[in-house]
Amino acid sequence: MSELAVKSILYLNGVNKSFDGFKAINNLCLDIRPGELRAIIGPNGAGKSTMMDIITGKTKPDSGEVIFRDQIDLTRHDEADIANLGIGRKFQKPTVIGSLTVWENLELALAGSRGVWQTLFFRLSDEKRARLESVLTQVGLAARREELSFNLSHGQKQWLEIGMLLVQDPQLLLVDEPAAGMTDYETLETAKLLKSISQHHSVVVVEHDMDFIRALDTKVTVLHEGSVLAEGRLELLQQDQRVIDVYLGR
Amino acid sequence: MSNSFIATYLWRDRGSRYLLIFLCLLGVGVPLLNWLPAESSWLHVPTYMVSLLGKYLCFAILALALDLIWGFCGILSLGHGAFFALGGYAMGMYLMRQIGDRGVYGNANLPDFMVFLNWQELPWFWQGFEHFSYALLMVLLVPGILAFVFGWLAFRSRVSGVYLSIITQALTYALMLAFFRNDMGFGGNNGLTDFKEILGFDLQATSTRLVLFCLSVLFLFLAYCGCRYITASKLGRVLISVRDAESRTRFLGYRVEHYKVMVFVVSALLAGVAGALYVPQVGIINPSEFNPLNSIEIVIWVAIGGRGTLYGAVLGALLVNYGKTYFTSGIFAEYWLFILGALFVVTTIYLPRGIVGLKEQWANGKLASRFKTAPGAKVAQ
Numbered sequence: 001m002s003e004l005a006v007k008s009i010l011y012l013n014g015v016n017k018s019f020d021g022f023k024a025i026n027n028l029c030l031d032i033r034p035g036e037l038r039a040i041i042g043p044n045g046a047g048k049s050t051m052m053d054i055i056t057g058k059t060k061p062d063s064g065e066v067i068f069r070d071q072i073d074l075t076r077h078d079e080a081d082i083a084n085l086g087i088g089r090k091f092q093k094p095t096v097i098g099s100l101t102v103w104e105n106l107e108l109a110l111a112g113s114r115g116v117w118q119t120l121f122f123r124l125s126d127e128k129r130a131r132l133e134s135v136l137t138q139v140g141l142a143a144r145r146e147e148l149s150f151n152l153s154h155g156q157k158q159w160l161e162i163g164m165l166l167v168q169d170p171q172l173l174l175v176d177e178p179a180a181g182m183t184d185y186e187t188l189e190t191a192k193l194l195k196s197i198s199q200h201h202s203v204v205v206v207e208h209d210m211d212f213i214r215a216l217d218t219k220v221t222v223l224h225e226g227s228v229l230a231e232g233r234l235e236l237l238q239q240d241q242r243v244i245d246v247y248l249g250r
Numbered sequence: 251m252s253n254s255f256i257a258t259y260l261w262r263d264r265g266s267r268y269l270l271i272f273l274c275l276l277g278v279g280v281p282l283l284n285w286l287p288a289e290s291s292w293l294h295v296p297t298y299m300v301s302l303l304g305k306y307l308c309f310a311i312l313a314l315a316l317d318l319i320w321g322f323c324g325i326l327s328l329g330h331g332a333f334f335a336l337g338g339y340a341m342g343m344y345l346m347r348q349i350g351d352r353g354v355y356g357n358a359n360l361p362d363f364m365v366f367l368n369w370q371e372l373p374w375f376w377q378g379f380e381h382f383s384y385a386l387l388m389v390l391l392v393p394g395i396l397a398f399v400f401g402w403l404a405f406r407s408r409v410s411g412v413y414l415s416i417i418t419q420a421l422t423y424a425l426m427l428a429f430f431r432n433d434m435g436f437g438g439n440n441g442l443t444d445f446k447e448i449l450g451f452d453l454q455a456t457s458t459r460l461v462l463f464c465l466s467v468l469f470l471f472l473a474y475c476g477c478r479y480i481t482a483s484k485l486g487r488v489l490i491s492v493r494d495a496e497s498r499t500r501f502l503g504y505r506v507e508h509y510k511v512m513v514f515v516v517s518a519l520l521a522g523v524a525g526a527l528y529v530p531q532v533g534i535i536n537p538s539e540f541n542p543l544n545s546i547e548i549v550i551w552v553a554i555g556g557r558g559t560l561y562g563a564v565l566g567a568l569l570v571n572y573g574k575t576y577f578t579s580g581i582f583a584e585y586w587l588f589i590l591g592a593l594f595v596v597t598t599i600y601l602p603r604g605i606v607g608l609k610e611q612w613a614n615g616k617l618a619s620r621f622k623t624a625p626g627a628k629v630a631q
Contacts, residue, residue: 089501097495099494108491115508116508119485120480120483120484
């Protein structure tokens with residue numbers, strides 16, 4: 001199946017999920033095209049994280065369809081399966097493996113076999129080594145490759161995690177609040193990084209930071225109470241009264 | 251194992267190098283000092299001491315097994331004594347069958363305790379244990395299969411942390427209660443003892459004891475290299491990643507439960523072999539080996555020595571057991587458990603990296619506080 005033949009990389013239709021009667025996701029519909037960069041915003045409790053959990057298999061929806069690449073029903077797979085199908089996830093809190101070095105973190109994420117025996121006898125090929133090197137440079141951590149990632153600054157951890165997603169080489173990247181806790185400079189750099197990534201991957205970014213969204217310069221979906229409130233370019237959304245009421249106006 | 255592995259992870263790694271050199275010296279030195287000097291000489295190592303050291307080495311293998319899963323994968327098993335005891339029982343059953351008609355009742359077909367219980371024939375699960383190779387197979391299979399089934403059920407259901415520790419504790423407790431029952435056919439309360447020979451060699455003979463000692467050294471040596479190989483490979487880094495950030499590892503596409511089951515089984519196999527080496531050297535195996543307290547003691551050895559280093563676990567097991575022998579035979583005998591408890595508390599609070607981490611801690615000039623948040627210092631995640 002070639003990339004062109006796929007109509008939507010991710011398709012959510014009528015997804016519902018409640019926790020103890022609270023409707024976290026309410027009839028959510030979303031369609032992400034191959035190669036698209038999509039920003040998702042919404043106030044706290046709008047269901048952004050739950051949506052990520054559902055797509056990546058951490059949470060099973062009560063009802064609705066979650067389809068990857070037109071055909072694959074993600075609700076039937078678990079986290080490891082979904083990751084191997086080609087969906088990468090970056091957490092809100094940067095999650096890197098603290099007691100491993102920057103290089104080892106990247107090596108761990110490297111696309112390839114995930115079997116127990118294969119990892120026991122794993123040898124890094126020159127080709128893959130070159131790939132790691134190039135990603136290391138891309139995320140600006142080349143100088144700190146031997147550093148334990150525990151010792152990185154917050155922003156560097158975020159970048160390392162993005163780097164891990166890059167070497168994992170997923171078709172779809174889900175990025176949860178990448179700019180949280182970053183300096184203005186880091187925020188803009190991160191936006192640039194994501195834009196360049198989106199040339200080769202489909203990317204979904206969940207974010208609060210308006211400057212960051214503006215820098216992404218792409219189609220935005222506004223979530224509210226577990227469903228889509230509005231969709232479009234940021235400049236248009238900022239004039240939409242409903243959006244202003246629930247989110248932007250505050 | 252390639253040359254680069256030996257050079258990088260066994261030789262250039264200081265702790266590994268010292269440990270392996272120490273084991274070589276022990277394996278050569280102790281037999282020589284038992285054999286060459288006159289018995290009156292202060293250099294002479296008496297035979298009982300050889301077996302005592304052999305016992306410590308078995309405990310060291312057990313500690314190594316626990317460190318592999320706890321230190322590297324964050325699986326805190328409080329029931330690892332169970333695998334040790336099962337390996338020990340498998341060996342004990344072979345040794346029982348070797349007694350033949352030299353038992354008190356002189357029955358060549360049945361061990362004494364079965365005659366005593368009026369059993370007429372050997373139960374099915376005792377069949378085959380007269381063969382040494384079969385017994386060796388069981389030393390590996392019984393702990394291995396138990397660990398596989400238990401691990402598969404627990405890890406697939408994502409039982410982890412404290413909950414896992416509690417059910418491993420329950421596992422060993424249940425086995426202890428079962429083995430205490432006479433009907434189980436493992437000698438009940440008294441267990442298996444009065445062994446005479448192994449492969450036709452007298453167990454009381456000095457030469458047999460020396461061979462058993464050397465085998466313990468050799469197995470610890472090989473087990474150490476094997477564990478080192480695992481932890482130095484990419485597999486080892488996946489284990490660390492499971493320990494530090496389990497869900498992240500899943501989202502990277504690793505089947506965490508497969509890794510956990512694999513390392514749990516390897517660890518159980520090591521524990522089983524340790525038990526099998528232990529029984530002929532101490533001459534008895536009984537259900538108290540399943541006692542949950544024993545399993546907790548293993549955790550203490552590892553914590554005191556230094557978790558997540560492998561050589562620290564070996565060092566901890568050797569030191570604490572030497573201390574135990576020393577203190578329980580003197581005026582401190584009654585206070586040993588208090589001493590052990592205090593050691594554990596002090597280690598946890600002030601030496602999160604154990605004895606082997608001391609030097610680094612001093613070098614950093616700050617005791618305890620610096621490492622409180624270090625990833626390696628987390629207990630039972």
